[in-house]
Amino acid sequence: xxxxxxxxxxxxxxxxxxxxxxxxxxxxxxxxxxxxxxxxxxxxxxxxxxxxxxxxxxxxxxxxxxxxxxxxxxxxxxxxxxxxxxxxxxxxxxxxxxxxxxxxxxxxxxxxx
Amino acid sequence: xxxxxxxxxxxxxxxxxxxxxxxxxxxxxxxxxxxxxxxxxxxxxxxxxxxxxxxxxxxxxxxxxxxxxxxxxxxxxxxxxxxxxxxxxxxxxxxxxxxxxxxxxxxxxxxxx
Numbered sequence: 753x754x755x756x757x758x759x760x761x762x763x764x765x766x767x768x769x770x771x772x773x774x775x776x777x778x779x780x781x782x783x784x785x786x787x788x789x790x791x792x793x794x795x796x797x798x799x800x801x802x803x804x805x806x807x808x809x810x811x812x813x814x815x816x817x818x819x820x821x822x823x824x825x826x827x828x829x830x831x832x833x834x835x836x837x838x839x840x841x842x843x844x845x846x847x848x849x850x851x852x853x854x855x856x857x858x859x860x861x862x863x864x865x
Numbered sequence: 866x867x868x869x870x871x872x873x874x875x876x877x878x879x880x881x882x883x884x885x886x887x888x889x890x891x892x893x894x895x896x897x898x899x900x901x902x903x904x905x906x907x908x909x910x911x912x913x914x915x916x917x918x919x920x921x922x923x924x925x926x927x928x929x930x931x932x933x934x935x936x937x938x939x940x941x942x943x944x945x946x947x948x949x950x951x952x953x954x955x956x957x958x959x960x961x962x963x964x965x966x967x968x969x970x971x972x973x974x975x976x977x978x
Contacts, residue, residue, distance in 0.1 A: 784964035795867065795955060795969040796908065803964060841908060847963020850913060850920045851896060857907045 754779040756844050758856025765832050766864050770812050773859045775842035776824040782844040786853070787816060791838045799840075800827070832863045868892065869970035871956050877976045883944040886973045890937055890958030896920070897921040899931055900955040900968060908955070914939055943975070951977045 755778040765771050783804035788796035796845075802809045802816045802825065809816050815828040826849040829836055839860050876884055890897050896910035899911040910923035915931035925931075928946075933939040943950060953974050955966035 788964055788969075793953075794969050797867075798966045798968070801966055845964065850915060851959055851963045851965055851967070852910065852913055852921045852923075853898075853967060855908045855910070 754782055754846075754854040756842060756845055756846040756854045756856045758842050758859060760859060760860075761857065762860045764862045764864060767832060767834060771827075771829045771832055771833055771836070771863075773840055773842070773860055774824060774826045775826070775844075775856050775860070776822075777854070778823065779844070779846065780820075780823065782846045782854075784845045784847070785816070785818060786843050786845075787827050788841045788843070789838045790841065790858075796841060797801075799838070832861075834863050834865050837861055837863045867968040867970060869956060869958050869968050871954075871973050873973060874971065875974050875976070877978060878946060880946055880948060882946050883942065884946065884975065886943070886954055886956075886967035886975075887942040888939045888941070888956030888958075888970060890939070890956075891968055893960065894958035894968075895937065895961050896959045897933055897937070898957040898959070899925075899939070899941050900957065901952050902955060902972075903949075903952040906952075911941070928973050946977050949976050951975060 786801035790796040818825040826830040870889040896918045901909045911925040913921040931941045953972045955972045957969045959965045
């Protein structure tokens with residue numbers, strides 16, 4: 753089955769700096785890659801997603817890039833703010849497995865004011 | 866508000882007991898997923914139902930079972946509870962078809978004393 757690895761497990765940045773979180777996947781048939789943000793004690797919330805027919809997607813300060821050849825995708829947060837502090841999870845899935853998500857182990861991001 | 870409703874929000878019980886967690890998916894969503902999240906851990910996929918049928922099974926213990934009813938709500942039954950079952954249990958739902966985001970409920974926090 754699919755295996756998703758996520759790095760780093762913890763990340764601290766100064767407010768205003770950029771943060772990058774990287775994930776690799778093993779199943780070349782995976783074609784949907786969502787990212788979730790989870791604040792302490794809250795539910796995971798979808799922040800951005802990308803499908804395999806697209807190499808990059810942006811939404812304000814958040815962007816995701818996908819390299820299908822290398823089987824990795826990354827989350828980029830620019831101009832970080834304290835409210836960006838949370839745990840971020842990447843996931844991979846393919847339609848043929850019924851939309852089952854394979855989640856990474858999470859990255860705890862701390863933005864230092 | 867994700868549109869996914871989970872009840873109860875909190876549950877405190879003792880070892881050896883049995884509990885039932887309930888989930889109502891977003892209107893129109895046919896797929897329901899259950900996840901377990903222990904303290905400071907990632908999202909462990911338990912099981913998926915699609916339109917009343919089991920679709921995928923993850924690391925779900927034999928003491929745990931689930932079902933999805935004709936009105937599409939789902940229940941997760943946990944029996945012979947152990948201290949290690951203390952966790953946050955999330956339900957998520959998604960629309961028909963693959964490559965769709967999963968929308969998470971607020972979770973049920975289960976504490977075993």
